[in-house]
Amino acid sequence: MRCPGTLLPGSGPRVTLMGVFSTTQEPHCRDVTKGLHVEARQVDARVGNRLTGARLGAYVTTIGLIGSGHIGSTVARLAVDAGHDVVLSNSRGPETLTDLVDDLGPRARAATAAEAAAAGDIVIVTVPLKAYRDVPVEPLRGKVVVDTNNYYPERDGHIAELDDESTTTSELLQAHLPESHVVKAFNNIYFVHLGALARPAGSPDRSVLPIAGDDEAAKGTVAQFLDSIGYDAYDVGPLAEGWRYQRDTAAYAGVYIQPGEDFPGSGRQATPELLREKLAAAVRYRDM
Numbered sequence: 369m370r371c372p373g374t375l376l377p378g379s380g381p382r383v384t385l386m387g388v389f390s391t392t393q394e395p396h397c398r399d400v401t402k403g404l405h406v407e408a409r410q411v412d413a414r415v416g417n418r419l420t421g422a423r424l425g426a427y428v429t430t431i432g433l434i435g436s437g438h439i440g441s442t443v444a445r446l447a448v449d450a451g452h453d454v455v456l457s458n459s460r461g462p463e464t465l466t467d468l469v470d471d472l473g474p475r476a477r478a479a480t481a482a483e484a485a486a487a488g489d490i491v492i493v494t495v496p497l498k499a500y501r502d503v504p505v506e507p508l509r510g511k512v513v514v515d516t517n518n519y520y521p522e523r524d525g526h527i528a529e530l531d532d533e534s535t536t537t538s539e540l541l542q543a544h545l546p547e548s549h550v551v552k553a554f555n556n557i558y559f560v561h562l563g564a565l566a567r568p569a570g571s572p573d574r575s576v577l578p579i580a581g582d583d584e585a586a587k588g589t590v591a592q593f594l595d596s597i598g599y600d601a602y603d604v605g606p607l608a609e610g611w612r613y614q615r616d617t618a619a620y621a622g623v624y625i626q627p628g629e630d631f632p633g634s635g636r637q638a639t640p641e642l643l644r645e646k647l648a649a650a651v652r653y654r655d656m
Contacts, residue, residue, distance in 0.1 A: 385625065386597070390545055395595065396437065400440075404639070409411065414559055419584050421509050429452060429453055429489060430453045430454070430455060430487055430488055431443070431444070431447045431453070431454045431487050431488055431489070431491075431492065431593075432454075432455045432457075432485055432486075432487050432488020432490070432491040433450050433454060433455065433456045433457060433484055433488075433490070433491070433492045433494065434457055434481045434482035434484055434485060434491065434492065434493045434494065434495060434503055434504075435457070435458060435459075435492075435493065435494035435495040435516075436456045436458045436465055436468060436494075437458075437494065438559035439494045439516050439554055439559050440492060440494040440516075440560045441454070441456075441468055441559075441563065443492055443554065443562070443597070444456055444468075444472060445472060445477065445564065446562075446566055446597040446598060447593075447596075447597055448472050448473060448475045448476055448612070449597075450596045450597045450598075451475075451596075452475065452596070453475045453476070453477075453602050454472065454475060454476045454477075455476075455477055455478075455479050455483065455484040455487040456468065456469065456476060456478050456479070456482040456484065456632055457478065457479050457480055457483065457484040457487060458481075459481075459502075460479035461480075462479055462622055463478075465478035465636065466478070472593070479617050480615060481502075482504045483502055483509055484621060485504050485507035485508050485511075486636065487502075488511065489511075489512075490511070490512050490513075490514060490570070490589065490590070490593055491508060491511055491513050491514070492511070492513075492514045492516065492554070493513055493514065493515050493516065493517070493541060494516040494517075494554070495517075496517075496520075496523060496524060496528035497508065497517045497518070497523075497524040497527075497540075498523065498524040498525055498602045498642055500517065500537075500540060500541050500544060501544060503541070503544060504517070504599065504606040505544065505545055507546045508545050509547045510547060510548065510549075511548050511549070511550065512548075512549050512550050512551065512586045512589050512590060513541070513545060513548045513550045513551070513590065514550075514552075514554065514590055514593075515523040515537065515550050515551070515555070516552075516554040516555045517536045517543045517555060518537065518615045519542065519614070520553050520615065527540075527638040533611070533652055533653060534609060535608075535614050535655060536552075536608060536609045536610045536614065537552075537555075537610070537614070538551075538552040538581075538610050539551055539610075542607055549581065549582075549583040549585070549586035550581060550582075550586075550607065551579055551580065551583075551586050551590045552578075552581065552593070552607060552610040553577060553578070553579045553590055553601075553641060554577065555578075555613070555614070556578060556604040556614075556619055556620050556621060556623065557577065557621060557624050558624065558625075558631075558632050560632060560635070561621075561624040561625070561635040562633070564635045565590070565599075565624065565635045565637065565638075566596075566597060566598025566599060567598050567599075568598065568641070569595060573626065573637045574598070574599065574600055574637070575599055575600070575637050575638040575639075576599065576600045576601065576602040576638055576639065576640050576643050577599045577601060578601075578602045578603075578604045578612075578613045578619065578640050578647065579591065579594070579601045579602065579603055579604065579616050579651070580603070580604045580605055580606060580607050580608075580609050580610040580642060581606065581607055581608050582607050588604055591603070591618065591629065600640075602617050602643050602644075603642060604642075604647060607645070611650070611652070612647045612650040613646075613647060613650070615649070616653070616656070617646075617650045618646040618647075618649040618650055619643060619647045619649075619650060620645035623642060623643060623646050624636060624638050629637070
């Protein structure tokens with residue numbers, strides 16, 4: 369039986385997967401083709417694999433951003449601080465990003481969306497959901513694409529398949545990018561907390577961020593990127609399970625806020641145990 373959470377080749381140390389979906393996983397396995405030691409532990413939780421300790425391969429050096437708003441600019445800052453190059457874009461043109469690029473320093477540059485897509489080893493799509501069809505397809509072919517989207521009908525207009533919950537936001541983007549590898553991440557955390565809660569690997573107060581995707585290698589790449597910018601990744605499963613941490617669910621933004629505080633409040637650590645509890649408590653919109 370194959371171990372879950374396969375990571376791309378690299379020099380990563382041990383990776384522990386916790387909270388696997390299946391309760392019949394082999395208790396111990398080694399993927400010799402990846403050069404990574406992997407342990408799988410049985411737990412009772414229905415959702416969640418925690419991916420920790422991986423290191424991003426040296427060949428992943430440039431992060432492209434399609435959208436440079438609150439989340440995009442925060443991810444860009446974390447990436448630059450971690451030693452990555454970033455290529456930023458927005459809908460208004462590269463010239464409108466001059467101040468942000470100057471603030472981020474020499475590892476940052478502005479470009480068009482198509483240029484950012486072509487330049488990125490990993491590409492972050494962080495535009496309003498209503499604009500997802502404007503994301504360039506060809507330059508993202510074969511690439512790992514991180515989707516940060518949430519559905520807000522008052523902003524995005526009503527989308528029938530999201531209203532009836534027959535699909536998810538990230539599955540819509542995956543359908544638009546059929547030859548890319550979409551991973552859902554960064555959508556359930558307020559941008560201020562995203563910037564403030566990053567911690568070095570091994571820190572006892574490090575937080576987890578949920579990820580979901582249909583391609584295990586792509587999730588491994590994103591987990592390694594998250595590790596490089598200060599977070600552990602908690603694998604919720606395929607894209608279809610991304611609903612568990614979408615807008616207004618228990619695992620949405622409040623998981624990073626101190627109990628009893630009003631939004632946005634002060635940030636708090638999201639542990640694997642806390643996130644697992646919130647993911648398991650998720651209910652569909654129709655049942656709220």
